[in-house]
Amino acid sequence: MIEVNQLTKRFGTQTAVDSLSLQIPAGQIVGFLGPNGAGKSTTLKMLTGMIEPTSGSATICGFDLQREPIEVKRHVGFVPESGAVFESLTGLEYLEMVAALYGIPSGAARARIEQFITFFDLSFETLTDKLLGAYSKGMRRKVVITSALLHNPPVVFFDEPLDGLDANAAVGFKALIQTLAREGKTIVYSSHILDVVERVCHRVIIIDKGKLLLDGKPEELVAQHNSGTLEKLFTQLTGGDELERRAEDFAKTFRA
Amino acid sequence: MSEKPPLLASAMSAPTSKQALRKLFLTLFLRGRGARGLQRSNAPKSVGQKLFLTLLFYLLFGCMALTMSQQPVFALAIYLHAMTFAFLSMFVAASAGEILFNKEEADILLHRPIEPKTMLWAKIRVLVEISLWIAFAFNLAGIFAGLGAPDGGWRFPIAHIISTIFEALFCVGCVVLVYQLCLRWFGRERLEGLMTTAQVFVTIGAVLSAQILPRLVFRFHHVLTASESSAWIIFLPPAWFAGFDDALSGSATPLSWLLGGMAAAFTVIVLWLAFGKLAHSYEAGLQVLNETARQPKRRGRRWLEIFVNAPPLRWWLHNPVERASFLLTAAYLFRDRDTKLRIYPGIAPMLILPFIFLMQSSGNAGSFGVAFSGGYLGLIPLIGLNTLQYSQQWQASDIFRSAPIIGPASICHGARRAILCLLTLPVLIFFALLCIFIHPQVSTLWLLLPGIVTLPVYALVPAAIGRAVPLSSPIEEAKSAGRGLTMVLVMFISIGLSFLASFAWDGGWFWEFFVIETTASIVVYFFMRALLNRVRWKSAE
Numbered sequence: 068m069i070e071v072n073q074l075t076k077r078f079g080t081q082t083a084v085d086s087l088s089l090q091i092p093a094g095q096i097v098g099f100l101g102p103n104g105a106g107k108s109t110t111l112k113m114l115t116g117m118i119e120p121t122s123g124s125a126t127i128c129g130f131d132l133q134r135e136p137i138e139v140k141r142h143v144g145f146v147p148e149s150g151a152v153f154e155s156l157t158g159l160e161y162l163e164m165v166a167a168l169y170g171i172p173s174g175a176a177r178a179r180i181e182q183f184i185t186f187f188d189l190s191f192e193t194l195t196d197k198l199l200g201a202y203s204k205g206m207r208r209k210v211v212i213t214s215a216l217l218h219n220p221p222v223v224f225f226d227e228p229l230d231g232l233d234a235n236a237a238v239g240f241k242a243l244i245q246t247l248a249r250e251g252k253t254i255v256y257s258s259h260i261l262d263v264v265e266r267v268c269h270r271v272i273i274i275d276k277g278k279l280l281l282d283g284k285p286e287e288l289v290a291q292h293n294s295g296t297l298e299k300l301f302t303q304l305t306g307g308d309e310l311e312r313r314a315e316d317f318a319k320t321f322r323a
Numbered sequence: 324m325s326e327k328p329p330l331l332a333s334a335m336s337a338p339t340s341k342q343a344l345r346k347l348f349l350t351l352f353l354r355g356r357g358a359r360g361l362q363r364s365n366a367p368k369s370v371g372q373k374l375f376l377t378l379l380f381y382l383l384f385g386c387m388a389l390t391m392s393q394q395p396v397f398a399l400a401i402y403l404h405a406m407t408f409a410f411l412s413m414f415v416a417a418s419a420g421e422i423l424f425n426k427e428e429a430d431i432l433l434h435r436p437i438e439p440k441t442m443l444w445a446k447i448r449v450l451v452e453i454s455l456w457i458a459f460a461f462n463l464a465g466i467f468a469g470l471g472a473p474d475g476g477w478r479f480p481i482a483h484i485i486s487t488i489f490e491a492l493f494c495v496g497c498v499v500l501v502y503q504l505c506l507r508w509f510g511r512e513r514l515e516g517l518m519t520t521a522q523v524f525v526t527i528g529a530v531l532s533a534q535i536l537p538r539l540v541f542r543f544h545h546v547l548t549a550s551e552s553s554a555w556i557i558f559l560p561p562a563w564f565a566g567f568d569d570a571l572s573g574s575a576t577p578l579s580w581l582l583g584g585m586a587a588a589f590t591v592i593v594l595w596l597a598f599g600k601l602a603h604s605y606e607a608g609l610q611v612l613n614e615t616a617r618q619p620k621r622r623g624r625r626w627l628e629i630f631v632n633a634p635p636l637r638w639w640l641h642n643p644v645e646r647a648s649f650l651l652t653a654a655y656l657f658r659d660r661d662t663k664l665r666i667y668p669g670i671a672p673m674l675i676l677p678f679i680f681l682m683q684s685s686g687n688a689g690s691f692g693v694a695f696s697g698g699y700l701g702l703i704p705l706i707g708l709n710t711l712q713y714s715q716q717w718q719a720s721d722i723f724r725s726a727p728i729i730g731p732a733s734i735c736h737g738a739r740r741a742i743l744c745l746l747t748l749p750v751l752i753f754f755a756l757l758c759i760f761i762h763p764q765v766s767t768l769w770l771l772l773p774g775i776v777t778l779p780v781y782a783l784v785p786a787a788i789g790r791a792v793p794l795s796s797p798i799e800e801a802k803s804a805g806r807g808l809t810m811v812l813v814m815f816i817s818i819g820l821s822f823l824a825s826f827a828w829d830g831g832w833f834w835e836f837f838v839i840e841t842t843a844s845i846v847v848y849f850f851m852r853a854l855l856n857r858v859r860w861k862s863a864e
């Protein structure tokens with residue numbers, strides 16, 4: 068479903084993603100992890116055609132990212148970390164606009180929007196009367212998730228999707244992506260909430276400084292490295308094992 | 324979920340992505356992009372009302388053309404096209420950067436299946452559409468005036484509508500072409516910085532062009548015809564479109580045919596270059612705005628910090644809050660694309676008028692021109708502070724409220740001093756040098772003083788009414804009418820003071836006037852300062 072081959076992105080002299088290669092089959096939920104600045108968002112933006120790779124290639128659903136970017140975009144859904152929306156549109160106007168960009172007929176689009184309203188427990192009045200700028204962060208996130216799934220894409224990229232969602236919505240969302248995966252959709256899930264990743268994802272990919280560090284099933288990786296939890300494994304790999312000592316040093320500055 | 328109205332309306336067919344994008348960009352343009360934090364009543368949901376008011380303004384302004392109804396077609400058309408050119412160029416220059424290269428929309432639209440060309444065309448179409456509405460509102464009265472022109476007649480409205488469409492296309496094409504050329508010549512990496520520069524230059528060019536041509540009309544005592552014009556008129560784009568009108572419905576001299584031909588030819592060339600030949604650069608431009616490249620190390624910040632923390636600036640900026648606010652303001656003035664795109668093109672047109680007055684005042688009766696230049700500079704801190712108040716990052720200003728500061732006074736003082744120091748002072752020096760160049764006798768420079776002493780007072784106006792906390796309000800709130808009234812009031816006071824200063828200079832009692840004005844300014848300054856120091860944070864709702 069997703070094939071990435073030596074994908075590289077350089078910004079001037081800085082290499083954000085360094086010869087990344089991976090394959091993700093249909094129906095898999097993949098946790099895409101890494102510390103801040105590891106290159107996760109850059110990778111996702113390349114795979115969704117938002118930025119151009121410096122070198123390397125990728126195919127999604129058989130479509131080449133560089134030769135057929137529009138086809139790739141038609142087959143992916145993306146929830147960006149920023150959760151950006153056009154704030155001066157109402158929720159309904161925004162979702163109808165997105166539906167139109169994918170060529171979804173108005174009737175079908177409204178039916179799908181209706182389903183998402185029910186799923187996320189949004190009120191219809193909010194969706195039609197309030198501008199998105201007046202929504203809470205969580206509500207905006209729900210609209211963004213809806214807009215990514217509206218065209219029923221076979222591949223969905225989520226970049227910190229739970230950011231701003233309340234506990235109920237987060238639980239519902241986790242159930243949703245598991246259902247979507249069972250129906251054959253490929254989910255790439257980038258998050259810093261590692262216990263959720265551990266519970267939800269079939270596979271975990273950890274990158275740091277643009278390079279692939281680990282790739283495998285969460286339970287197998289944890290067992291191989293004898294780390295107990297995915298969180299501990301992550302901190303071991305990405306240089307976070309000294310955090311407690313650094314926190315102590317930080318506190319010392321205030322004591323002084 | 325509670326009972327809700329049926330959402331499933333009719334199963335209509337899908338609008339095309341072209342239609343959806345056109346509707347989107349038109350709505351965004353009319354409503355504004357950022358509605359975050361706006362009260363429902365402030366949110367400009369009523370598209371029609373806003374558009375109506377804008378067009379009404381242009382319509383009423385265009386009625387001035389009725390005073391020229393007895394002039395030849397060429398003179399009337401020169402006036403109409405020069406003003407239209409200025410309005411459209413300023414509008415397109417101000418809007419194009421935001422519409423064409425909006426950073427925030429990258430996360431929303433770039434991963435959707437849309438061809439960059441489709442997106443570019445949808446945006447261009449919206450720009451052209453709105454330009455045409457503005458152009459027609461402004462030119463409506465002029466069309467009737469042309470019917471009564473000595474060499475005009477029924478053909479004038481047709482010719483003028485066609486030439487106005489050409490002009491709107493030309494203006495939009497030129498601005499888009501400037502951005503495309505910036506991309507092509509200077510590379511994607513420098514796009515953001517170049518956009519501001521390009522926008523400022525387009526605005527200045529448009530206003531200059533619009534100011535020169537109507538003055539030419541007055542110079543020829545309102546009876547300018549194409550045959551009487553100097554050859555250099557062919558270098559001014561509004562004259563081409565006026566020539567088009569004159570060729571089809573006026574004197575039809577060889578020069579007017581030449582100018583009309585140039586209007587058609589240059590419009591076609593610009594459109595071809597902007598939307599045909601260089602359209603592929605657009606995708607590259609969109610992508611670069613979405614790339615989060617590491618910024619090269621900036622060296623400018625250090626010298627500014629040293630400057631702020633050393634005398635004499637340290638004496639002027641009394642406390643750390645004022646100094647921090649000064650540095651924050653400086654950072655936004657120099658670095659923030661959004662702030663730069665609003666402040667510099669906003670100030671540029673204000674500088675044209677004193678510039679023209681100064682150029683015209685090179686004769687013996689030049690005292691008013693110099694005094695006016697000085698007085699008009701008072702608008703710069705006012706515009707600067709008003710503009711700086713609005714930012715896309717306004718929510719970050721919560722940090723001011725959460726800090727242990729009793730009110731916004733210190734932050735406002737820091738910001739206004741940064742505006743005075745970094746924005747007003749360079750302009751003042753420029754005008755002083757210009758005065759010396761135009762009036763070799765240095766004594767004329769004294770005439771700038773009445774304007775200079777009022778600068779600190781004008782800079783306090785937005786702050787004293789508690790509205791100048793930098794970067795603290797959503798951009799959409801910038802469109803309130805109250806600010807416009809303050810500006811007009813300050814403008815009238817400036818003109819009045821300039822007139823008095825000039826009168827005093829010619830009458831030989833300039834220094835007496837200056838002492839009185841300075842004393843009054845000091846009193847008003849301390850009164851407004853005390854007012855500002857008493858302002859407390861309003862509840863952030």
